Amino acid sequence: MKSFKLKHNTNYFHPIWSILMNDLVFAPEGINAPDQQLNYQRHYKKPDTFSGKNYQLYLGNYLSACARKRLPFEQVLEELQNNIIWNDIALHYESINTTEHELIERLRAGYQERILMGYAI
Numbered sequence: 001m002k003s004f005k006l007k008h009n010t011n012y013f014h015p016i017w018s019i020l021m022n023d024l025v026f027a028p029e030g031i032n033a034p035d036q037q038l039n040y041q042r043h044y045k046k047p048d049t050f051s052g053k054n055y056q057l058y059l060g061n062y063l064s065a066c067a068r069k070r071l072p073f074e075q076v077l078e079e080l081q082n083n084i085i086w087n088d089i090a091l092h093y094e095s096i097n098t099t100e101h102e103l104i105e106r107l108r109a110g111y112q113e114r115i116l117m118g119y120a121i
Contacts, residue, residue, distance in 0.1 A: 062076075
């Protein structure tokens with residue numbers, strides 16, 4: 001609990017944290033008594049647990065920026081495919097059972113939606 005505090009600024013902690021730190025006891029399954037040791041360790045993502053969220057955010061932001069300029073989709077796609085990470089993006093989508101053709105069609109639909117619905121303004 002000491003690692004995760006809601007700080008409004010450097011001088012103020014939300015009062016609920018004082019109550020939580022003093023009153024609550026979290027015990028995972030298998031630890032029945034407070035005197036048993038609990039080894040809490042935070043696990044960070046490893047490189048092999050990549051979710052692809054960064055690629056998805058990149059594609060969405062790229063499409064929105066290009067739609068604001070009203071570029072033709074063929075030019076947008078050509079620039080995207082010439083990008084240094086295009087192969088990584090395509091491999092990621094293939095790993096989640098989306099072919100490159102399906103990815104391009106999804107990008108085309110997203111691009112047209114941004115232009116038609118006015119999200120690109």
